[in-house]
Amino acid sequence: MTTSTFSKTDEYGFKRPDDFDYLEYEKFMTAYLNYLTRRNMEWISLMIYNPQLKRNSKLKKFVRTGIPLILRGPGWISVSGGQKLKDKYGSNTYRQMLDKPINEDVKNIILVDIPRTYPDNIYFQPNSDNQKALFRILCAFAACNPDIGYCQGLNYIAGLLLLITKNEESCFWLLRVLVENILPDYYSKTMDGVIVDIEVFSRLVKKKCPEVSKHMIALEMPWALVATKWFICLFSEVLPIETTLRVWDCLFYEGSKILFRVGLMLVKHYKHDLLACEDISSLAECFKSIVQQPFPLNCHIFIKQMFTEIGSLPMSLINDLRKQVTAERNAANKSTSKNKKV
Amino acid sequence: MANRAVPQRPNGQTPGKICQFKLVLLGESSVGKSSLVLRFVKGQFHEYQESTIGAAFLTQTIHLNDVAVKFEIWDTAGQERYHSLAPMYYRGAQAAIVVYDITNQDTFERAKNWVKELQRQATPGIVIALAGNKLDLNTMRSVQTDESQTYAYENGLLFMETSAKTSANVTEIFKAIAEKLPKNETTNTAGQGRRLVESEGANKSLSSCCK
Ligand SMILES: Nc1nc2c(ncn2[C@@H]2O[C@H](COP(=O)(O)OP(=O)(O)OP(=O)(O)O)[C@@H](O)[C@H]2O)c(=O)[nH]1
Ligand SMILES: [Mg+2]
Numbered sequence: 001m002t003t004s005t006f007s008k009t010d011e012y013g014f015k016r017p018d019d020f021d022y023l024e025y026e027k028f029m030t031a032y033l034n035y036l037t038r039r040n041m042e043w044i045s046l047m048i049y050n051p052q053l054k055r056n057s058k059l060k061k062f063v064r065t066g067i068p069l070i071l072r073g074p075g076w077i078s079v080s081g082g083q084k085l086k087d088k089y090g091s092n093t094y095r096q097m098l099d100k101p102i103n104e105d106v107k108n109i110i111l112v113d114i115p116r117t118y119p120d121n122i123y124f125q126p127n128s129d130n131q132k133a134l135f136r137i138l139c140a141f142a143a144c145n146p147d148i149g150y151c152q153g154l155n156y157i158a159g160l161l162l163l164i165t166k167n168e169e170s171c172f173w174l175l176r177v178l179v180e181n182i183l184p185d186y187y188s189k190t191m192d193g194v195i196v197d198i199e200v201f202s203r204l205v206k207k208k209c210p211e212v213s214k215h216m217i218a219l220e221m222p223w224a225l226v227a228t229k230w231f232i233c234l235f236s237e238v239l240p241i242e243t244t245l246r247v248w249d250c251l252f253y254e255g256s257k258i259l260f261r262v263g264l265m266l267v268k269h270y271k272h273d274l275l276a277c278e279d280i281s282s283l284a285e286c287f288k289s290i291v292q293q294p295f296p297l298n299c300h301i302f303i304k305q306m307f308t309e310i311g312s313l314p315m316s317l318i319n320d321l322r323k324q325v326t327a328e329r330n331a332a333n334k335s336t337s338k339n340k341k342v
Numbered sequence: 343m344a345n346r347a348v349p350q351r352p353n354g355q356t357p358g359k360i361c362q363f364k365l366v367l368l369g370e371s372s373v374g375k376s377s378l379v380l381r382f383v384k385g386q387f388h389e390y391q392e393s394t395i396g397a398a399f400l401t402q403t404i405h406l407n408d409v410a411v412k413f414e415i416w417d418t419a420g421q422e423r424y425h426s427l428a429p430m431y432y433r434g435a436q437a438a439i440v441v442y443d444i445t446n447q448d449t450f451e452r453a454k455n456w457v458k459e460l461q462r463q464a465t466p467g468i469v470i471a472l473a474g475n476k477l478d479l480n481t482m483r484s485v486q487t488d489e490s491q492t493y494a495y496e497n498g499l500l501f502m503e504t505s506a507k508t509s510a511n512v513t514e515i516f517k518a519i520a521e522k523l524p525k526n527e528t529t530n531t532a533g534q535g536r537r538l539v540e541s542e543g544a545n546k547s548l549s550s551c552c553k
């Protein structure tokens with residue numbers, strides 16, 4: 001598309017892929033910009049009587065319509081409980097954590113990963129301020145979570161937080177809220193939480209889209225192959241950027257169950273494409289391509305449908321499934337260690 | 343595509359035997375697993391390659407005489423804590439490339455642990471290749487060729503020193519694996535029906551996947 005008015009990088013600094021569909025994007029953006037203008041007006045009036053963005057059912061509904069970009073940083077901090085965390089530990093914490101020494105090995109892995117984080121993004125070029133800030137955020141995070149230290153994947157999350165909030169300290173708190181409060185044990189030394197959630201997801205698919213579940217088994221495709229990145233990166237680097245941000249709006253407000261909703265929405269919407277795959281290679285390709293399709297690109301439709309099409313997904317169900325899977329894993333571990341002893 | 347593996351068969355020619363194998367890459371983070379795959383599959387190299395989260399899946403076909411060998415490549419994340427996910431990825435693999443960085447002794451030790459684990463827990467008879475990557479950084483070498491060569495010999499592994507950057511030995515190592523994999527039972531149809539389906543993964547021995 002030579003006539004496209006869109007540049008080769010998006011507004012967040014990400015390079016658009018060579019095969020980027022400018023035509024489809026233009027179609028989407030024209031409609032979405034109107035939507036954004038309308039939504040911003042609504043948010044302005046909301047802010048008049050809820051300036052602190054205190055959680056209530058109206059705000060939840062608003063968050064689902066998307067937080068305006070300029071409000072995202074402070075918005076995420078308020079709705080996620082980040083502010084509470086900040087109040088609890090004191091606003092000096094970030095400085096203190098920067099001064100606290102961390103394990104050299106941890107520091108080295110972080111160092112190696114800095115230039116490997118969004119290398120195509122114009123705001124993450126070698127020796128840029130953003131790279132330095134990212135390094136400090138990840139080190140400070142490791143300092144206050146020595147049991148976790150650094151887990152690959154956190155670099156992408158912190159990096160995107162930085163691009164959006166443009167504030168190092170906010171990033172630090174948001175990263176803490178995600179890891180310490182919102183996500184169960186994803187980034188720990190054993191990554192148990194994510195292994196459990198992949199299995200929980202697989203059971204939810206079995207329940208909501210049994211054909212896809214059967215098909216995955218028939219083609220010997222473990223959910224871990226696709227879902228690990230979904231969960232670890234919280235769909236950053238997976239979904240189109242605008243959609244990722246809309247997902248994060250909901251994630252910060254509603255918690256980790258949102259991740260299941262997003263995954264289920266993709267599976268459900270592309271059920272026929274997935275079922276048409278005859279071997280594992282085409283299935284893997286299919287999973288890579290569906291996230292680039294117009295449906296996930298049209299973030300407002302995607303998010304809307306994710307709440308209307310999937311049906312109810314109460315936290316109690318997720319918690320029950322998590323408990324069940326954890327218990328099964330523990331039992332299996334026990335029996336294998338017993339066998340080893342014999 | 344100048345560095346593309348072996349030229350594809352020209353269209354129109356009757357295809358010979360097609361074999362499909364699952365190959366997994368293992369090794370410490372940042373040793374160059376994804377870079378080797380990127381070089382092999384796309385003939386490219388990125389100075390800053392993004393760290394792999396979970397696993398990435400790619401395919402590439404090479405031709406040995408009249409046999410087309412299609413690799414289903416599972417490129418995994420290297421950080422130690424992703425280890426607990428690894429069995430899900432190497433389950434049912436017929437081949438593995440265990441990668442280390444010749445400038446970093448620790449990565450060689452980690453590679454040995456991977457070899458041990460594969461020999462104990464992966465598909466019996468799995469073809470394992472050891473790749474000492476970043477050969478272009480020879481001047482900063484800390485793992486001597488002799489040492490790895492001996493280790494590989496004693497453990498029945500294929501061994502090559504490679505460079506994803508210069509492409510040295512990249513196609514060669516995949517080719518060496520292809521040559522070592524069993525390729526009996528011929529038919530010449532592509533499509534459905536793949537290698538033996540195993541419900542217990544590691545318990546059955548390696549079998550040919552040719553169609
Ligand atoms: N000089 C040199 N650098 C290399 C070579 N192969 C990879 N690299 C660089 O080493 C870094 C890590 O490479 P990756 O391919 O991402 O390593 P990986 O093993 O996939 O790492 P994880 O995905 O984190 O497990 C990248 O910056 C590459 O550019 C090589 O042969 N020579
Ligand atoms: Mg990699």
